[in-house]
Amino acid sequence: MKKEFIDPWGSELPADYQKLIKSFGLERFKLEDFPKPNKIMRRGVVFAGRGLDIITKAIKEKKKFYCLTGMMPSSDKIHLGNKLVIDNVKYFQDMGAETYVLIADLEAAATRGVSIEEARKRAMDYFIPAYIALGLNPGKTKFYFQSQNKSVVALAFELSNKATLNEYRAIYGQPTPSRIMGSVLQVADILYPQLKEEIPGVIPVGIDQDPHIRLARDIAKRAKDKRNFFLPSSIYHKYTPALDGSLKMSKSTGNFIELPDTDENIKTKIMKALTGGRKTLEEQKRLGGQPEKDMVYELFKQHLIESDKEFEKRWQDNKAGKLTSKEDKEYAVELMIKFMHDFKKKFEKAKKTKIQFLEE
Amino acid sequence: MKKEFIDPWGSELPADYQKLIKSFGLERFKLEDFPKPNKIMRRGVVFAGRGLDIITKAIKEKKKFYCLTGMMPSSDKIHLGNKLVIDNVKYFQDMGAETYVLIADLEAAATRGVSIEEARKRAMDYFIPAYIALGLNPGKTKFYFQSQNKSVVALAFELSNKATLNEYRAIYGQPTPSRIMGSVLQVADILYPQLKEEIPGVIPVGIDQDPHIRLARDIAKRAKDKRNFFLPSSIYHKYTPALDGSLKMSKSTGNFIELPDTDENIKTKIMKALTGGRKTLEEQKRLGGQPEKDMVYELFKQHLIESDKEFEKRWQDNKAGKLTSKEDKEYAVELMIKFMHDFKKKFEKAKKTKIQFLEE
Numbered sequence: 001m002k003k004e005f006i007d008p009w010g011s012e013l014p015a016d017y018q019k020l021i022k023s024f025g026l027e028r029f030k031l032e033d034f035p036k037p038n039k040i041m042r043r044g045v046v047f048a049g050r051g052l053d054i055i056t057k058a059i060k061e062k063k064k065f066y067c068l069t070g071m072m073p074s075s076d077k078i079h080l081g082n083k084l085v086i087d088n089v090k091y092f093q094d095m096g097a098e099t100y101v102l103i104a105d106l107e108a109a110a111t112r113g114v115s116i117e118e119a120r121k122r123a124m125d126y127f128i129p130a131y132i133a134l135g136l137n138p139g140k141t142k143f144y145f146q147s148q149n150k151s152v153v154a155l156a157f158e159l160s161n162k163a164t165l166n167e168y169r170a171i172y173g174q175p176t177p178s179r180i181m182g183s184v185l186q187v188a189d190i191l192y193p194q195l196k197e198e199i200p201g202v203i204p205v206g207i208d209q210d211p212h213i214r215l216a217r218d219i220a221k222r223a224k225d226k227r228n229f230f231l232p233s234s235i236y237h238k239y240t241p242a243l244d245g246s247l248k249m250s251k252s253t254g255n256f257i258e259l260p261d262t263d264e265n266i267k268t269k270i271m272k273a274l275t276g277g278r279k280t281l282e283e284q285k286r287l288g289g290q291p292e293k294d295m296v297y298e299l300f301k302q303h304l305i306e307s308d309k310e311f312e313k314r315w316q317d318n319k320a321g322k323l324t325s326k327e328d329k330e331y332a333v334e335l336m337i338k339f340m341h342d343f344k345k346k347f348e349k350a351k352k353t354k355i356q357f358l359e360e
Numbered sequence: 361m362k363k364e365f366i367d368p369w370g371s372e373l374p375a376d377y378q379k380l381i382k383s384f385g386l387e388r389f390k391l392e393d394f395p396k397p398n399k400i401m402r403r404g405v406v407f408a409g410r411g412l413d414i415i416t417k418a419i420k421e422k423k424k425f426y427c428l429t430g431m432m433p434s435s436d437k438i439h440l441g442n443k444l445v446i447d448n449v450k451y452f453q454d455m456g457a458e459t460y461v462l463i464a465d466l467e468a469a470a471t472r473g474v475s476i477e478e479a480r481k482r483a484m485d486y487f488i489p490a491y492i493a494l495g496l497n498p499g500k501t502k503f504y505f506q507s508q509n510k511s512v513v514a515l516a517f518e519l520s521n522k523a524t525l526n527e528y529r530a531i532y533g534q535p536t537p538s539r540i541m542g543s544v545l546q547v548a549d550i551l552y553p554q555l556k557e558e559i560p561g562v563i564p565v566g567i568d569q570d571p572h573i574r575l576a577r578d579i580a581k582r583a584k585d586k587r588n589f590f591l592p593s594s595i596y597h598k599y600t601p602a603l604d605g606s607l608k609m610s611k612s613t614g615n616f617i618e619l620p621d622t623d624e625n626i627k628t629k630i631m632k633a634l635t636g637g638r639k640t641l642e643e644q645k646r647l648g649g650q651p652e653k654d655m656v657y658e659l660f661k662q663h664l665i666e667s668d669k670e671f672e673k674r675w676q677d678n679k680a681g682k683l684t685s686k687e688d689k690e691y692a693v694e695l696m697i698k699f700m701h702d703f704k705k706k707f708e709k710a711k712k713t714k715i716q717f718l719e720e
Contacts, residue, residue, distance in 0.1 A: 106517040113521065115586070116514050147514045154476050154507045157466040157545075161473065161538040168537065177528065177544060178521040180537050185517075226475070 013047055017238065021048050024210055026236065035059060038091045040084055040237060042308060043301050050213060051233035054200045059095045066193045066201040067092035068100040070186070071127045073119040074112045078127070079249065079256045080303055081206070081240030083134055088204035088235055090135040097202070099141045101131060102189050106146040106153075110178035116147050125351070130259055132350035133343050144358035146185060151195055151360040156181075156188035162222040163215060171211045183212065190216045190232050191223075200230040207236040240302070243295050245274035257336065260344050266336045270296065270329050276318075277325030289318035289325065296328045304335040373407060377598065381408050384570055386596065395419060398451045400444055400597060402668060403661050410573060411593035414560045419455045426553040426561040427452035428460040430546070431487045433479040434472045437618045438487070439609065440663055441566070441600030443494055448564030448595055450495040457562070459501045461491060462549050466506040466513075470538035476507050489710035490619055493703050498710065504718035506545060511555055511720040516541075516548035522582040523575060531571045543572065550576045550592050551583075560590040567596040600662070603655050605634035617696065620704050626696045630656065630689050636678075637685030649678035649685070656688045664695040 013021075013028075021028055026048040031037055033056040040046050058065040069089050071078075093099045105119035114122070123145070132138050146152055168175035168183060175183075190213075193201055203213060213234040220229040239247060242255035249256040257269055276290030276297070291297040297315065305311040317323045373381075373388075381388055386408040391397055393416040400406050418425040429449050431438075453459045465479035474482070483505070492498050506512055528535035528543060535543075550573075553561055563573060573594040580589040599607060602615035609616040617629060636650030636657070651657040657675065665671040677683045 106514060109514060110517040110520045115518070147510055147517075150507055150510065153513050154466060154469060157470040157507075157538075157541060158475070160470045160541045161536065163537060165535065165537060174525075176521065176525060177523060177540050178517075181517060181520045181541055181544065184537060184541065 013044070017047055020207065024214075026050060026210070027052060029235070034091075035095070038087055039306060039308070040087055040302060041091070043311075045084065045302055046088065046235060046237045048207070049202075049233065049235040050217065051200075051231055052202070052235060054230065055092075055202045055233045058200060062096065064197065064199040065092075065097055066100060066199060067097035068102070068190060068193060068201055068203055069205075070102040070104045070189060071123065071131065072104045072112070073108050073122040073127050074114055075122070077258045078130055079258050080299075081249065081256065083259070084237045084240060084302065085204050085206070086131060086134040086136065088237065092202055092204070093137060093140060098193065098197075098199070099136065100193055101128075101136065101141055101143050102149075102152075103127065103143065103145045104182075104186075104189075107182040107185055109147075110182045119147075120145065128355060129347050129350035129353075132353060133346035134259075138350065138353045138355060142358050143355055144360075146189065148357065148359045149192070152185070152188045152192045155192060155195065156185045158226075159187055159191075159219050159223060160184045162219040167215065167218075171215065183215065186212055187216045187219050191220055191227075191229055194227075194229050198228060198230070200233060202233040202235055204235045204237070206240070207238060210234070210236065241295060241298055243269055243273040245293075245295055260340055260347065263337050263340070266340060267333050270299070270333050270336060273299075273329065273332075275325040275328065277328075281324060284324055285321040288321040289323065289328075291315045291318045294318070294325075294328070296325070296332045299332050299336065300328075304332060304339065373404070377407055380567065386410060386570070387412060389595070394451075395455070398447055399666060399668070400447055400662060401451070403671075405444065405662055406448065406595060406597045408567070409562075409593065409595040410577065411560075411591055412562070412595060414590065415452075415562045415593045418560060422456065424557065424559040425452075425457055426460060426559060427457035428462070428550060428553060428561055428563055429565075430462040430464045430549060431483065431491065432464050432472070433468055433482040433487050434474055435482070438490055439616045439618050440659075441609065441616065443619070444597045444600060444662065445564050445566070446491060446494040446496065448597065452562055452564070453497060453500060458553065458557075458559070459496065460553055461488075461496065461501055461503050462509075462512075463487065463503065463505045464542075464546075464549075467542040467545055469507075470542045479507075480505065485711070488715060489707050489713075492710035492713060493706035494619075498713045498715060502718050503715055506549065508717065508719045509552070512545065512548045512552045515552055515555065516545045518586075519547055519551075519579050519583060520544045522579040527575065527578070531575065543575065546572055547576045547579050551580055551587075551589055554587075554589050558588060558590070560593060562593040562595055564595045564597070566600070567598060570594070570596065601655055601658055603629055603633040605653075605655055620700055620707065623697050623700070626700060627693050630659070630693050630696060633659075633689065633692075635685040635688065637688075641684060644684055645681040648681040649683065649688075651675045651678045654678070654685075654688070656685070656692045659692050659696065660688075664692060664699065 027050060029047050029049055031041060034041055055065055067089055069085055103123045105116050108114040108119045109116060128143060168180050172179050190203055217231045220231050223229055242249045244255040246255060254269060257266060273295040276294035278284040278287055300311055387410060389407050389409055391401060394401055415425055427449055429445055463483045465476050468474040468479045469476060528540050532539050550563055577591045580591050583589055602609045604615040606615060614629060617626060633655040636654035638644040638647055660671060
């Protein structure tokens with residue numbers, strides 16, 4: 001996937017994403033349907049969905065709906081890219097969604113060799129406080145461990161006969177027993193809130209997760225003989241580009257910002273980010289920058305600048321050659337360090353929050 | 361598999377079973393190692409095993425070990441064939457084994473479309489009382505539902521990455537996601553008692569179940585990095601022949617006796633069983649019967665005649681032409697009806713027994 005960023009609002013969707021919408025049969029995200037949209041919605045980072053009408057209807061009519069996400073309690077930290085999911089979950093939580101966050105400990109045991117005990121520790125020490133620090137309201141969020149939720153497990157076994165091995169092959173290439181089990185369980189997670197109450201739900205994910213959403217929707221459809229499930233809705237954000245402009249974030253190249261990251265790391269990583277800057281200062285002034293190709297502008301857009309006005313002004317100033325890449329980077333470093341200090345403070349506070357876990 | 365029964369004790373193992381032992385790498389069952397053997401052990405119905413030394417050693421040295429079996433709470437009733445498993449479980453229970461009986465409700469949900477609620481009802485109303493009526497001591501048996509045992513489920517997910525899709529293909533031909541999940545869970549069931557205590561265990565099964573045992577042993581071996589499992593031992597009995605001599609029991613031909621069965625059904629089914637009787641009474645007297653080919657003698661051997669002396673005398677009398685097939689059948693009907701009345705009485709009593717289920 002080539003990355004293109006045409007304008008600060010992403011209102012012209014890059015050709016690759018248009019193709020994706022067409023070939024996956026997605027719905028184009030309609031900003032006007034969402035009250036008080038968050039900045040990644042306003043700026044075209046959120047670009048598509050499935051079955052969103054039922055969710056926007058519920059928001060407008062103040063009817064019940066749910067929003068669900070999960071965390072994989074492995075030894076990796078989350079990074080800024082994961083934050084986009086939380087931004088959307090927080091959006092729906094603020095719009096009144098019953099919010100579920102599952103800790104995928106059984107999946108981690110199956111696919112990452114993480115023991116249930118390690119997973120619990122990682123979730124308690126890091127993932128749950130991090131999710132809260134990113135904006136989830138702990139008092140309004142139903143957290144559960146897969147391993148402690150008998151209803152989810154039973155639903156997974158029940159639904160396991162609703163998809164064929166070939167369908168898993170289509171998702172995974174070579175499906176392994178662990179991946180199949182993890183995947184079936186994921187579908188059960190997505191549908192589980194509907195066991196308690198027949199309400200629609202929305203799953204915010206990166207576009208790369210769409211195959212899982214499709215599977216969940218297919219299985220929900222095929223379970224109609226016994227279960228009256230709403231097909232789960234979904235909302236997609238674009239791939240998060242790595243700081244060097246490559247598609248894949250990687251530990252070895254350090255091209256992404258972890259949560260938390262040190263001031264020093266932040267500085268090093270941002271200062272070597274790929275920009276749309278010209279070769280010389282003279283050229284930059286004459287031709288202007290190319291913020292649509294600039295990873296620092298991606299940081300501004302997705303994470304660092306809340307005000308649309310400020311963001312647009314900066315974009316235009318860069319385009320007009322009034323800002324150098326160095327200035328942009330220094331500003332990004334400043335904002336990111338501020339963000340990170342704030343994150344750390346919230347993280348430490350969240351660690352002391354008592355969580356009431358769902359158990360069934 | 362051709363069926364051959366050479367002598368009343370099965371001490372000469374039919375060629376097919378000898379081949380099976382060789383090609384599967386089984387251990388020949390050694391009667392002398394088992395104190396107070398039950399009648400299916402004494403009569404060659406139990407013919408092989410895996411890893412039995414560790415179990416007979418535990419029995420002799422009065423060390424702890426466990427024995428485990430499961431029930432599939434579907435809509436089918438169990439039949440006399442299933443009784444052989446219980447006979448062996450009861451044997452090990454009497455020898456001091458910690459006895460586990462699991463109700464495979466998650467597996468039934470996955471592979472038979474039986475809901476968890478239906479499965480519970482079937483187990484409570486029928487399967488558990490039937491198992492108790494067949495000889496299990498309810499006070500000494502740890503029953504559990506898979507769906508209520510979080511440790512088993514977590515172990516299944518943990519172990520799911522210890523076997524490849526190809527290994528499931530070798531067992532099932534075309535493995536489905538449900539079968540894979542059911543099978544992984546079965547392995548977890550088999551090893552689960554070792555989570556509580558590091559003791560060896562034995563799983564009595566029909567020889568057709570050996571692929572599952574091999575899988576469980578392979579997985580236990582591969583889990584050595586984290587778990588110190590004894591490889592599960594197993595003990596095998598022969599296929600239970602259907603009353604018409606065919607290999608496969610089938611509802612449509614009614615060639616097997618259900619538990620319970622009506623007096624009338626018992627009579628009808630036994631009276632049309634395949635025997636080793638000759639064409640005419642004259643021939644029967646002159647040539648003698650062929651009890652080794654006689655399904656009625658299989659009933660006597662496996663289920664109806666407890667005394668070895670009585671069984672051997674009857675066998676020799678039949679062989680000598682002193683007994684007609686009609687006489688044998690009438691006697692079998694009489695014994696079977698007696699057995700069934702006794703079973704029903706115990707079954708009704710067992711239904712009133714309060715069971716303490718394991719929950720984790």
